[in-house]
Amino acid sequence: MASGLLALLDDVSALVKVSAASLDDVPAQVSKTTGKVSGIVIDDTAVTPKYVVGLDPSRELSIIYHIAKKSLINKVLLLSPAALLLGIFAPWAITPILMLGGAFLCFEGYEKVHSMFSKHHDTGKEEELNVITPEELEKTRIQSAVRTDMILSAEIVAITYSTVADKPLATQIAVMLAVAIVITIAVYGFVGLIVKADDIGLHMAKEKNHGTVRSIGTGIVRFMPHFLKILSYVGTAAMLWVGAEIIAHGIPFTSHALHNLEHALADVPALAWLAKAVSCAIGGLILGGIIEKIVSLIRKAFKPKAKQSA
Template sequence: MPSGLVALLDDVAGITKLAAASLDDIGAAAGKAGSKAMGVVIDDTAVTPRYVVGLSPERELPIIFKIAMGSLRNKLFILLPAALLLSAFAPWAITPLLMLGGAFLCFEGAEKVLEALGVGGHAEAEEAPMGAAQLEQSKVSGAIRTDLILSAEIMAIALADVAEESILTQGIILAVVGIGITIGVYGVVGLIVKMDDIGLHLAQRKAAATRALGRGLVKGMPVLMRFLSIVGTAAMIWVGGGILVHGLNVLGWHAPEAIIHHASEAVAHGGGGLLGWLVTATLSGVLGLIVGGVIAFVVHQIHKLRHRH
C-alpha cells in the first residue's frame, strides 16, 4: 500500500508538472500572439474614448462597461468560433481574410488622414434629436460595431500566430488573448475618460503640489486625447500595411517583405533595434497609406456616382 500510494503521488506530481508546463506554454503563446496585435489594440484604445464625448460624466464608466461587455461577446461568441472553424476547415482562407482586414485598416487610416487634411471624408448625415437614453444606446451600439472590426483583426492576428497548435489549444489561447486585451483596453479607456475628473478632485486639495498636479491633468487631457488620436491613426496604417506585406510574403510575393527587412536590418546594425523597428513601421505605413488612399479614392468615386443617380 505505501509503495502504491507513493507511485500514485508520483503520477499526480507528474501530471501536475505537465499541466503547469502546458499552462506556461499557453500563457507564453497568448502573450506572443497578443503582442502581435498591439497596433490594433492601440487604435482600439484611442478610438473608444470618443464614444462618451457629449454624455454626462456619471454615465461615462457605465457606458465603457457596456462597450467592454459587447467587446467580450464579439470576441468569445462570434469571432472565436468563427476563427476555430476557419482553422479547422479552411486554414487557407486565414491569410486572405487577414489581408482584407489589413486593407480595411489602411482604408480607415487613410480616411482619417484625408479628413485631417480637409480632403474627402465621411459626409455627416443630419440626425433627428435624441433623448439621453437613445443617444447613449446609439453610441454604445456604434462602439460595439467598431470594436467588432478591430477585434476581428486582433483575433485573426493571434490565430495566425498559433495556427500550428491543436484546435483546443488555439481556442484557449484566443480566449486568453481576447479576455486579456479587453480588460487591458477598457481599463485604460476608463482611466483616460475619468482622468479629468481625477484632476478636478486633486485641484481642490489643500497641498499646493497636489493642486498643481490636478490642474496639470485637467489641462493635459485634451493634449493626450489628440495624441492618442494621432497614434491610433498611425497604428491603423502601419499595422494594416504590415499585415499586407506579411500576407503577400505568405502568398508567394516575397519582394516587399524582403526590402523592408533588409532596410530594417541595415539601420538596426548602426542605430539599434528601436531604429530598425521604426524603419519597418514607417515603410509598412507608407505602403498602407498608398493602399488605403487608393481604396478611399475608389470608395469616394463610387459614392459620388451613387449620388448622381
C-alpha cells in the same frame, strides 16, 4: 486484464503529461501574441474615447463597460470559434480575410487623415445629432464603437490564431481565451482611466487638498485635452501602420522587403522598428487613398441607378 488496465493508465498518464506540457506553453504564447497585436491594441485604445466624449459624465464608465462587455462576447463566442473553424476547414481563407481587414484599416486611417486636413465640415451630421435624445445618442455611440471594435477584434483574433495554428487544440483555445480577456481588460481599463482622468484632476484640484496635490490636479485637467488629441493622432498612425503591415505580410514580395529592412537595421532595434512602422504607415496612407478613390467611383456609378429606381 491487469496488463491491459496498466496500459490504459499509461496512455492516460501520457495524455495528461502532453496536455500539461502544452498548457505550460500558454503564458509564452500569450506574451508573444500580445506583442504582435500591440499596434491594434494601441489603435483600439486611441479610437474608443471619442465615442464617450461629449456624453453625460455620469454615464461614461457605464458606456465603456457596455462596449467592453460586447467586445469580450464577440471575441470569445463569435470570433474565436470562427477562427478555429476556419483553421480546420479553410485555413487558406485566414490570410485573405486578414488582408481585407488590413485594407479596411488603411481606408479608415486615410479618411481620418483626410478629415484632419480637410476644411469642409459636415453640418448636416451636427444638425442630426441636435435632434436626437441623449439616450438615442448614447445608443448610437455604443453601436458605432462596437462595430469598430468588432473589426479590430477580428484582426486580434486572427493574428492570435495564426500564432498558435501549429499548436495542439487545447493550447489554441487557452491562448485565444487568455488573449481575449487580457486585451479587453487592458484596453477598456485604460480607456476608463483616460476618460475619467479629468474628473480625477478636478477632485485633486479642490481647495481642501494640499497645494502640491492641487497643482497636479490642475495640470491633469489642462493636459488631458492635448493628450486626447495626441492619442487621436497615434491611433490614426497605428491604424495605417497595422493595416499596411497585415497586407504586406500576406504578399511574399513586400513581406521579404520588410524582413530585409529589419535585418539591415538589426544592430539598432529601435531604428528598425521605427523604419518599419513609418514605411508601413506611408504605404497604408497611399493604399487607403487608392481604396477611397475606388469607393468614391463605385458610389458615383451607382448614384444614377438609385435615383432612377426612386
